[in-house]
Amino acid sequence: MTSKTLESATQQLVHHGLNALAQSPAVVQILSDNRITSFLSVAGTGGIRFDGSQAITRWQPDPTCDALGYFFYLRDLESGFYWSLGYQPTCIVPDEFEVTLTPGTFVAKRVDQAIASSLEVCIHPTLSCDLRRITLTNNSEETRSLELTSYAEIVLQDSQADRAHPAFSKLFVETQVHDGAMLLAHRRPRGSNEKTLFASHFFTDDQKGSARIEWETSRNNFIGRARSLRSPLALNTNAPLTGTVGSVLDPVFSLRRTYVLAPGDSVQTTFCLGAASSQAELLESAASLKNLGTVDEAFLSADNTAIERLSEFELTPTQIPQLLELATRRLHGFTDYDQPNKVVSAKNESDAICNHLADHDVTEAQHDKLADYLNHLGIVAPQSPLARFNSVNAPFRPLTEADDRSKPHKLALGEYEEPLLFDNGIGGFTEDGREYVMRLRPQGDGTLQLPPMPWNNVVSNPGFGFIASETGAGYTWSGNSRLNRLTPWQNDPVCDPHSEAFYLRDEDTGEYWSLTPGPVPQVATYEVRHSWGYSSFRHSSDQLEQELLQFVPREDPVKISRVKITNLGDQPRRLSVFSYVQWDLSDGCPIGPLHTETSLDAEKNTIFACNQARAEYADHTAFAAIAGSSGDCSLTTDRSEFIGVQRTVGNPRALSHSSELNGRAGVSLDSCAAIQSTFTIEPGETVERSFLLGETGAHSEAQDLVSAYQSTETISKALSDVKSFWVDTLTAVKIETPAPAIDLMVNGWLLYQNLSCRFWGRSSSYQSGGAFGFRDQLQDCSALVHHWPELTRQQILRNAAHQFVEGDVLHWWHPPHSTGIRTAFADDLLWLPLVASEYVQATGDQSLWEEEVRYLTSEPLPAGEPEIFLTPRDSGEKGTVYEHCCRALDRGLTRGLNGLPLMGSGDWNDGMNRVGQGGTGESVWLGFFIDYILERMLPVCQQHGDKQRYERYGDYREQLRLALNDAGWDGNWYRRAYFDDGTPLGTAAADECQIDALVQAWAVMSNVAPPDRAASSIAAADQRLVDEQAGIIRLLDPPFDKMKNDPGYIKGYLPGVRENGGQYTHGVLWFIRAIAEMGQGTRACQLLEMISPVSHGNSPEVVDTYKAEPYVVAADVYGQPPHVGRAGWSWYTGSAGWMFRVAVESLLGIHLEDGTQLRIDPCISARWPECRVRYRLSDRKTVYEIHIQNPNKKERGVTSALLDGTVVELAENGALVPVQQDGLVHNVVVIL
Missing domain, CATH: 2.60.420.10 (Maltose phosphorylase, domain 3)
Structure with a gap:
């Protein structure tokens, strides 16, 4: 490098002060060695990627709140006061602040309470490691004890895959501590060709710190339930970090060390966060970085190294400001030529590009070079159908304190004392069992006592719905809960963030709070009621009785939130109620709000929003409105204006200022819908306001729907109709036994979960599918035959219409175009004849067999491929339901070397997707399942005069039963399967998965097992899989971990999680059904009562272990330490329908x-x-x-x-x- 170039490098310093933090989005620095890339905003947020798309740490750019990153906290141990070395995440305004960006470094300096801190960041040029050198100086006249804590959320996966389903992504990461001072993490591979990624976190310093080093790798332990990184539990307690490592379920890296600084003293330490494709490579790099000279050399050469890399793309240091501006736009979802917060007059995209280049003094050729460099780093421009522009100016927003409300909260006026069934200190059931009531009381620190995980309600009709947690968090969807979310799905049970909120503000005092227990509750007892079709939130504070009730009407695509305020005092009050929603209008893509165009109808107090970038929903119109005569109203669709840059829903800027909302709308905004209604309420008076959130196919339809729900009477009738519908539907079968833990579930909650969540909503806070699963919804609808047989029939026809002419089916598909995956799963297609035959057997509706339904066609599954994602076509061919069922059997009755059915790319247990991937693996369970189906379908063939099939199926069944009791038998129980190489799975001779409950259950249910073998296999499963102390039944044991043969992605799960050795409730319910089939009623009743969620929520102690809702079934309960007895994902599970069937039919x-x-x-x-x-x-x-x-x-x-x-x-x-x-x-x- 020439001396001139070096001089240029040292002169390219870009300084940012406090005012830069008001910019939206905040400028992002990019540091990279071409393998590892760090993103750092001037606010201190950002993330680290490896090899372009692999996220090492979690970061989702947010132009408004921007609160995720790799952070450092500093706490004064004398006062307890803490702050962060960047502005985020604590958002404490420092005495001095400056961020400096050079070609190869990021430097943040600040002064707080006479402590000067410097955070310098660079990337080591060869070791794939992010280096963060921290210098602390005590400028006070007293000795200071300072505690330094790091924090980063660990991903180790493609960033888009992580963003699509974070809770699932986290289940595959394991952590460990190495040599007492280095944290390691790796991702267990889910696919056979998936590369394992490793990460490390450690520090190197001059040994001036305390000898004791603390660490934490559990995000839940660090942040705490319903808290945030702004005020995490780990910084609000005097307890040390817990030292938790291993199967933590939600992994982070956090290290802590304490320093004692005399007046004038300084200390310097460097935190290292590296990534590699092997642990050996990672440890080798770490050994090099333990040398302080290696670290110092990296910082000294950082600028020169960065300039050399820029020169490879014909870029110079003088272009860094344009480079960072372009990167910032791309990372936050804007196209290269979008100009957020700027008035433009371009008539089309071409004009906009020309205007942008001229404004920034950049030629098209120069822009292309900048773009090439960013593309090389994996920072690509988002796809957008149009270059969208904002039509109004963005006023400057001065930075304020994190929370500038001036008045303290007032305590509640009273408590709620209605007795509850199975009261656990947080909540319980009403006497009729139809409501689950939570009383969330203030604790000593002013926070509310919340359940250990969100306790949700899923409220839906066939085409619309929402989820609400006990804090009021959740999301809303229309049409498809995965592809058309009106508001963001957060999938974060730790923080449970709010994308929708309701606030009340006293206009005389300026005090404000939320009507729900989040995001900014009063210090008062909140009563939350989740029920069939609605949720309500009520509390009394400040001489006001307040209630928010939310529901969706029976058919219309609208969420109604009814607010009631009663003045219990003797003085008039001037109040404002605010409704806030953050638009998504996408399938979860983070740039959805930036592609959203908003408009206002001020006369009707309505906000409209549309996003033409959506595929199936591009022509739909979403709306938010306030119903009826609502007094003084104001509106805005600018999230950055309502929340405020670098603020949160817990301290929104609009609530901290007395002015009305600004009426801003347009395009290229970080969009939201916020409505303010101001009114005076007299003593003893009750004021009601109802807010609407919904979506229709056309703008005019949205207007009509808003008009339809303007009156209080209409809304009250809609609510009454919803309550009547659910009570009438769910109480078709009602039981009374000596086991109320069973009764409460059967008498409404199981079928509510099945219908509202699983069948209509197809979403929960843990999993947002949106699609119809072929086997899933067929099983769900089979439980509805007692309550609503018409729905069962409709679903059978819907599924039949998603079968290919060859007989196989879509594993799952998304309406409206049936886009989904065609697979080699062996069992999917067979559920059609089973459920169809059971439906006819129950109802006597023989006409079902003669219904004609289409077949699909598409490109065939490529040879050797387990699945293909596609949009199928109507083949033009139709067949009766009977013929559809027979085609499924014709294709599904396969036979391997042992005479057992071929496993294909999996059977009922999706995670065993590589047992038979080579085409020769066999499934023992599938054999029992097929026999069970043939027993029901053979009479149907005979009834239809289908002699050929009747004989062929009968011969197959006879040979199958012999094979099941030959190759399927292991000596004391039945095996699970055979791998492609002939190795048995589910055998006592193996070290892992010796026994599986699923196959023992179906051996009995199919009546294939002789009485002695049935008794032996059930007894063995009972002894090996039932854990009465934990109250669980494991699906299999021991869990997969290091087995040589690869069963599939089930082995990627942490041991004891979900199907891999946990209680996978769907499967173990069949085990209970089998016990009942054998006449062991006492044991069957005992086990069903044991796994009932009511039994896991009947005391504070069991709630602390189980954690999930006591009124709905969890899909899984963990089965290995340290999480034995902890529920996994609740609500969205086929277990609800099967628990109902086992209780009503089997018991x-x-x-x-x-x-x-x-x-x-x-x-x-x-x-x-x-x-x-x-x-x-x-x-x-x-x-x-x-x-x-x-x-x-x-x-x-x-x-x-x-x-x-x-x-x-x-x-x-x-x-x-x-x-x-x-x-x-x-x-x-x-x-x-």
């Missing part, structure tokens, strides 16, 4: 047959003296009150039965009670 023995009789064959606990069932027929009028009496303390075996006093026929498998739809109430007595 209470209620079977609807041919629509004309109830076969009642209970298998209950010998300790149950009696139980009752109220069963309503599908006419919604006729009721059968069934009283099961057990005077002889039996488990099974009906001895007599009466219908309205008349003896009814008994069969070998129960009492046969004739039923008819006559609108009357009938009494049935069944005696065991």
Whole structure:
């Protein structure tokens, strides 16, 4: 490098002071060695990537709040006061502040309470490591004890994949501590060709710090429930970091060391965060960086190295400002020629480009060179159908303190004392079981006592819905909960951030708070009620009774949030209620709000929004409005104006200023919809305001829908209709047993979870699918046959219409164009004949078989490929449902070397996707499953005169049963499968997955297992998989970890997580069903009661372990230390429907047959003296009150039965009670 170039490098210093923090988006510096790249905004946020797209640390650019990054906290141990070395995340305004950007470094300097800090950042030129050198100087006249803590969220995966489903991404990362001072993390590979990525975090210094080094790798432990990085638990307690490593579920890197500085003293330490493709490479680099000289040399050469890299793209240091501006735009979702917050007059994209180049004194050739460099680093321009521009100026926003409310909160006026069932100190059920009530009380530090994880409600109709947690957080969708989110889906159970919020402000005092327990609650007891079809939030404070109730009408695509305020004082009050939503209008893409165009109808107090970048929903119009005559109203769609740059929903700028909202709307905004309604409320008066959030297909339809919900009467009727619908639907079957933990779930909550979340919403706070799963929704609808058989029929037809002419099916698909994946899964297609035959058997609706439904066509699955993502086409061919079912069987009845069905790319357990990937692996479970189906379909073939299939299927079944009891048997239980190489899976001879509950259950349910083998396999599974102390039943044991054979991505899960050795509730419910099939009623009832979520929420101690909602089923419960008994993902699981079926059909023995009789064959606990069932027929009028009496303390075996006093026929498998739809109430007595 020439001396002239070197001089140029040292002169290219870009200084940013406090005023730069008001810029949106904040300027981002880029430091890279071509393998590892660090992004740092002037606010101190940012992330680290490896090899272009692999995120080492988590960062999602946000032009307004921008609160994620790799941070450092400094705490004065005498006062407890803490701040961050960058402005974020604490947002404490320093006494002095400056950020300097050079070609190869980032330097942030600040002074707080006479402590000067300097944070210097560079990338080591050869070791793929981000270096952060921190210098602390004590400028005070006293000795200071200072605690320095690092924090970074660890990803180790493609950043887009992580953003799409963070909770899933986190389950594959393991952490460890090396030599007591270095944190290591690696991602367990999910795919056979997936590269393992490793990361390290350590520091090197001059040994002036304390000998004790603390660490933390659990994000939950560091931040704390419902807290944030602005005020994390780890900085608000005197306890040391916990030292947690291993299977932490939500990984971070955090190191802590304490320094004692005399007046005038300084200390310097360098934190290193590196990445590599092997742990050996990582440790080798770390050894080099322990040498302070190596670190110093990296900083000395950083600028020269950066300039040399720029020169490779014909760029010079003088172009760094333009380079960073372009990078900042791209990272925040703007195109290269968007000009946020600037008035432009371009008529088209070409004019806009010309204007932009002229404004920035950049030629097109120069721009291309800048773009090439950024593309090389993986910073590509976002795709956009148009270059969008903002039509109004952005006023300068001065920086303020993090929270400038002037008045303290006032305590609540009263408590809520209604007695609750299974009260655990946080909540419990109302006496009728229809509401789960939480009372969130203030704690000593002023925060509310919250459950250990979000306790949510999923509220939906067939085409619209929302999720609400106990703090009021959640999101709203329309049409498709994955592809068309109106507001962002956060997927963060630790912080539970708000993308929607409601505030109340006292206009005389300026004090404000949220109507829900988040994001800025009063110090008052909040009562939260989650129920069927609605959630409500109520509290009393400051002489005001306040309630927010949220619901969606039966059919319309609108969320209604009704606010009621009652003045309990003796003085008039001037108040404002604010509604805020952050627009998404995308499939979760972070640039969705920036492609959103907003407009206002001030006369009707309505905000409209659309995003033409959406594929299927480009022509749809979203809206936010306030209903009825609402007094003084103001609106804005500018999120940066409402929240404020570098602020949060917990301290929005608009609430801190007395002015009205600014009425800003347009394009290229960080968009939101905020509405303010101001009013005076007299003593004793109640004021009601209802806010609407929804979406329709056209702008005019949105206007019409807003108009339709303007009156209080209309909204009240809609709410009444919703409540009536859910109560009427869910109480078609009602039970009363000696196990209320079962009763509460069966009497509404299971079917509510099944219908509202799983069937209609297809989303939860842990998983947002949006798609129909072929096997998933077929199983869900099978549980609805007792309540709503028409829905079961509709879903069977919908699934049949997603079968290919060859007989295979879409594993899942997204409406409206059926885009999805075609796979080699072996079981998907077979659920169609099973559920269709069960539906006809229950209802007697033989017409289903003759319904004609289309077939799909598409390119075939490529040879050797397990799946292909596609949009299929209508083949033009139709077939009856019977023919669809037979084509599924024709394709699905395969046979391998052991006479067992081929596994393909997986069977019911999706995670075992590589057992048979080579084409020869076999599934033992699938054999039992097929036999179970053929038992039901063979009579249907005979009924249709299909002799050829009847004989072929019968021969196959006969040979299959022999193979299952030959190659399928392991000696004491049944094996799970055979790998492609012939190695058995689920055998006592293996070290991992010796036994699997799934296959033992279906061996019994199919009646293939002889009685002695059935008893042996069930006993073995009971002994090996049931953990009564933890209250769980593991799916398999031991979990996969290091097995030589690769079963699939199940092995990538941490041991004990989800299917990999945890309680995968869907599967273990079949195990309980099998126990009941064997007549072991006492054990079956005991186990069902044990795994009921009610049992996991009946005391503070079990809640602290289980953590999830006590009123809905969790898909999984972890089975290995340190998380034994902790729930995984709740709500979005097929377990809800199956738990209902096991309770009603397997235990209470209620079977609807041919629509004309109830076969009642209970298998209950010998300790149950009696139980009752109220069963309503599908006419919604006729009721059968069934009283099961057990005077002889039996488990099974009906001895007599009466219908309205008349003896009814008994069969070998129960009492046969004739039923008819006559609108009357009938009494049935069944005696065991």
